[in-house]
Amino acid sequence: xxxxxxxxxxxxxxxxxxxxxxxxxxxxxxxxxxxxxxxxxxxxxxxxxxxxxxxxxxxxxxxxxxxxxxxxxxxxxxxxxxxxxxxxxxxxxxxxxxxxxxxxxxxxxxxxxxxxxxxxxxxxxxxxxxxxxxxxxxxxxxxxxxxxxxxxxxxxxxxxxxxxxxxxxxxxxxxxxxxxxxxxxxxxxxxxxxxxxxxxxxxxxxxxxxxxxxxxxxxxxxxxxxxxxxxxxxxxxxxxxxxxxxxxxxxxxxxxxxxxxxxxxxxxxxxxxxxxxxxxxxxxxxxxxxxxxxxxxx
Amino acid sequence: xxxxxxxxxxxxxxxxxxxxxxxxxxxxxxxxxxxxxxxxxxxxxxxxxxxxxxxxxxxxxxxxxxxxxxxxxxxxxxxxxxxxxxxxxxxxxxxxxxxxxxxxxxxxxxxxxxxxxxxxxxxxxxxxxxxxxxxxxxxxxxxxxxxxxxxxxxxxxxxxxxxxxxxxxxxxxxxxxxxxxxxxxxxxxxxxxxxxxxxxxxxxxxxxxxxxxxxxxxxxxxxxxxxxxxxxxxxxxxxxxxxxxxxxxxxxxxxxxxxxxxxxxxxxxxxxxxxxxxxxxxxxxxxxxxxxxx
Numbered sequence: 001x002x003x004x005x006x007x008x009x010x011x012x013x014x015x016x017x018x019x020x021x022x023x024x025x026x027x028x029x030x031x032x033x034x035x036x037x038x039x040x041x042x043x044x045x046x047x048x049x050x051x052x053x054x055x056x057x058x059x060x061x062x063x064x065x066x067x068x069x070x071x072x073x074x075x076x077x078x079x080x081x082x083x084x085x086x087x088x089x090x091x092x093x094x095x096x097x098x099x100x101x102x103x104x105x106x107x108x109x110x111x112x113x114x115x116x117x118x119x120x121x122x123x124x125x126x127x128x129x130x131x132x133x134x135x136x137x138x139x140x141x142x143x144x145x146x147x148x149x150x151x152x153x154x155x156x157x158x159x160x161x162x163x164x165x166x167x168x169x170x171x172x173x174x175x176x177x178x179x180x181x182x183x184x185x186x187x188x189x190x191x192x193x194x195x196x197x198x199x200x201x202x203x204x205x206x207x208x209x210x211x212x213x214x215x216x217x218x219x220x221x222x223x224x225x226x227x228x229x230x231x232x233x234x235x236x237x238x239x240x241x242x243x244x245x246x247x248x249x250x251x252x253x254x255x256x257x258x259x260x261x262x263x264x265x266x267x268x269x270x271x272x273x274x275x276x277x278x279x280x281x282x283x284x285x286x287x288x289x290x291x292x293x294x295x296x297x298x
Numbered sequence: 299x300x301x302x303x304x305x306x307x308x309x310x311x312x313x314x315x316x317x318x319x320x321x322x323x324x325x326x327x328x329x330x331x332x333x334x335x336x337x338x339x340x341x342x343x344x345x346x347x348x349x350x351x352x353x354x355x356x357x358x359x360x361x362x363x364x365x366x367x368x369x370x371x372x373x374x375x376x377x378x379x380x381x382x383x384x385x386x387x388x389x390x391x392x393x394x395x396x397x398x399x400x401x402x403x404x405x406x407x408x409x410x411x412x413x414x415x416x417x418x419x420x421x422x423x424x425x426x427x428x429x430x431x432x433x434x435x436x437x438x439x440x441x442x443x444x445x446x447x448x449x450x451x452x453x454x455x456x457x458x459x460x461x462x463x464x465x466x467x468x469x470x471x472x473x474x475x476x477x478x479x480x481x482x483x484x485x486x487x488x489x490x491x492x493x494x495x496x497x498x499x500x501x502x503x504x505x506x507x508x509x510x511x512x513x514x515x516x517x518x519x520x521x522x523x524x525x526x527x528x529x530x531x532x533x534x535x536x537x538x539x540x541x542x543x544x545x546x547x548x549x550x551x552x553x554x555x556x557x558x559x560x561x562x563x564x565x566x567x568x569x570x571x572x573x574x575x576x577x578x579x580x581x582x583x584x585x586x587x588x589x590x591x592x
Contacts, residue, residue, distance in 0.1 A: 009416030016407035027440030092326040112574040
């Protein structure tokens with residue numbers, strides 16, 4: 001059965017099979033097993049039963065509920081805003097003749113920067129210390145608004161910074177995808193519409209939007225998935241102890257359960273990871289169903 | 299009579315549309331300029347702050363937008379007071395080895411999928427594709443346990459091994475390899491060229507643009523990786539820059555020495571920004587072809 005060619009194909013594939021097998025396929029089954037093992041002890045690698053206790057523990061843990069709330073707020077705010085702003089900026093970019101490349105390159109810069117490092121800069125811009133209220137607060141003061149501690153202050157202020165930073169981080173990717181989608185719309189449609197004297201809004205609504213709808217929905221879907229996995233930008237702003245800051249996310253909760261001061265509970269982490277997976281999968285399926293009805297594929 | 303009326307109407311329309319064009323152009327430039335400032339300002343601020351002296355930074359209740367007495371003291375401190383050189387060394391080693399190994403594994407697999415015929419190929423490839431949908435969070439728990447049990451915490455090997463897997467790049471390379479015409483392969487076979495030599499001498503040179511793009515994207519990914527290194531290292535000797543920055547923020551320099559922190563941030567940001575300035579066309583093209591983030 002194994003002729004020479006068969007063997008050769010498998011040999012070239014072998015390294016990839018080993019790596020994906022050990023670090024992706026096996027963990028996939030293992031995480032399920034972990035999530036059902038009750039009272040798993042990391043040191044002795046023993047457990048005392050099989051059941052749903054881990055799930056019920058996680059779902060009743062106030063830290064998890066807080067993380068769930070934070071993540072949902074983050075998703076609900078950042079996905080529509082980032083997609084909307086990206087669309088507006090891409091439309092503006094697309095109508096440029098000069099400077100288009102320059103602006104495009106500038107806008108893409110956040111994509112290649114280290115989330116942790118730039119997060120530190122954002123923290124300094126928003127933070128209120130003994131020495132200074134921070135630049136953002138001074139800006140607010142000049143508009144007659146009193147200073148707010150955005151990093152250690154009220155919940156909504158912290159959430160605002162987080163949303164702002166998240167949008168700053170995710171926008172480059174969205175702008176890039178939308179500008180290339182806009183650039184690939186057949187110019188003939190626009191020329192015809194212009195001859196007919198169609199208004200700008202109507203052109204956008206009747207031509208542009210349907211033509212770029214596949215990219216737009218792609219961005220909404222990946223945007224939901226990405227926002228649900230928010231973690232390192234939150235750490236960048238509020239430090240590693242996210243529970244104390246009240247700003248933890250689901251992914252942050254998973255890692256806290258695994259490692260760190262509150263860690264050593266792979267079973268709870270697995271249960272939380274699977275809950276996250278189910279949430280993301282559900283939202284993605286809903287998105288796909290909605291897009292099937294609304295997206296025009298050519 | 300009706301002719302002049304039409305002309306009037308057309309003139310009217312034209313005037314209206316030029317006016318709306320002007321408004322639109324102004325709007326476009328205002329919007330793009332504002333967003334450029336929002337994007338660039340944090341970078342400006344971090345460079346500016348890194349050149350302010352500790353004393354002058356803390357004495358400015360209203361921060362100044364320029365500094366008349368730039369100092370490089372913060373940079374000296376960033377290299378001496380915290381092990382920044384070590385963080386950077388670790389990151390360079392991690393990035394280089396991971397990227398090279400990933401590339402070898404991915405090229406071999408892509409070659410196998412695109413050029414060689416064997417039983418079960420389609421099935422394996424479908425399974426590979428379905429793996430692309432698996433989120434990292436789901437597998438990282440077991441990987442953490444695997445690496446811990448193997449005694450590879452706080453080691454380069456532990457950092458590198460799980461980072462080599464990347465189904466997406468295998469897919470990208472396979473698609474690219476498939477565009478090379480079959481005739482070339484058959485001709486090489488007739489000449490008695492071995493498969494490996496064909497891959498090395500023909501396919502890789504032809505597909506160099508895609509390979510370079512994948513390399514750059516992987517380098518960016520490695521340089522910025524935070525979650526896995528944080529889980530698997532708690533010995534500062536093996537920290538990568540992301541973890542280094544987090545440590546510096548929480549305990550280095552004394553908490554309030556922000557200019558020194560900014561100097562460290564500038565230093566670790568420079569390599570990627572240089573890479574971006576050189577390869578920005580390639581990077582943007584590569585990302586728009588299927589990178590994901592956000």
